[in-house]
Amino acid sequence: MSRTQEIVMTERRRLLRAALGGSALAALAGMMGVRRLFAGERGPATARTADGPIEVHLQCFADDGRPLGPCTVRRLELSDTEWRRRLSPMAYYVLRQDGTERAFSGDHEKPDRPGLFRCVGCATALFDAATEFDSGTGWPSFWQPIAASNVIEKRDASFGMIRTEVRCAGCDGHLGHVFDDGPRPTGLRYCMNSVALRFVPRTA
Numbered sequence: 001m002s003r004t005q006e007i008v009m010t011e012r013r014r015l016l017r018a019a020l021g022g023s024a025l026a027a028l029a030g031m032m033g034v035r036r037l038f039a040g041e042r043g044p045a046t047a048r049t050a051d052g053p054i055e056v057h058l059q060c061f062a063d064d065g066r067p068l069g070p071c072t073v074r075r076l077e078l079s080d081t082e083w084r085r086r087l088s089p090m091a092y093y094v095l096r097q098d099g100t101e102r103a104f105s106g107d108h109e110k111p112d113r114p115g116l117f118r119c120v121g122c123a124t125a126l127f128d129a130a131t132e133f134d135s136g137t138g139w140p141s142f143w144q145p146i147a148a149s150n151v152i153e154k155r156d157a158s159f160g161m162i163r164t165e166v167r168c169a170g171c172d173g174h175l176g177h178v179f180d181d182g183p184r185p186t187g188l189r190y191c192m193n194s195v196a197l198r199f200v201p202r203t204a
């Protein structure tokens with residue numbers, strides 16, 4: 001290889017590296033009008049312990065609905081076989097395969113009693129029934145989670161759309177998506193799959 005060829009190759013590599021770099025990608029995304037919802041994943045503080053499980057810092061609630069304050073739990077990690085055994089086929093499809101139930105196929109009506117919605121996979125408290133509203137979409141809809149730490153919000157670019165996915169912080173199961181066309185006071189619409197939630201009436 002001649003000296004000139006070497007210089008050309010080095011320059012090509014430099015340009016390639018620059019093109020693949022974050023700033024170039026951000027500029028490209030800006031030109032293409034891609035909406036950036038937030039920088040990364042939003043969720044509770046987590047740490048993997050020495051022997052494996054991930055510890056998650058959540059807000060816990062008693063069975064009767066009373067808030068118990070901050071708590072640290074181990075993220076529920078099961079094998080595929082164990083998840084299939086624990087969940088109904090539809091809940092498995094939603095929580096473990098990021099599926100979506102058909103609109104109006106599940107229980108999407110606001111309950112007539114106060115209570116909490118918990119994850120069917122791991123029982124983490126996710127939504128207070130007081131924040132549920134009729135969105136007309138056929139999916140249970142809420143204007144805020146029971147605690148920001150109990151859900152993980154993640155950028156989702158599947159199906160050619162930029163959306164924000166919502167997952168359960170206690171088991172990393174897929175719950176649904178959040179959109180910014182909800183009612184006051186937050187203006188958010190947490191659009192959930194009913195099979196991922198279990199309603200527990202408040203008794204306290």
Ligand SMILES: [Zn+2]
Binds near residue numbers: 119
């Ligand atoms: Zn869960």
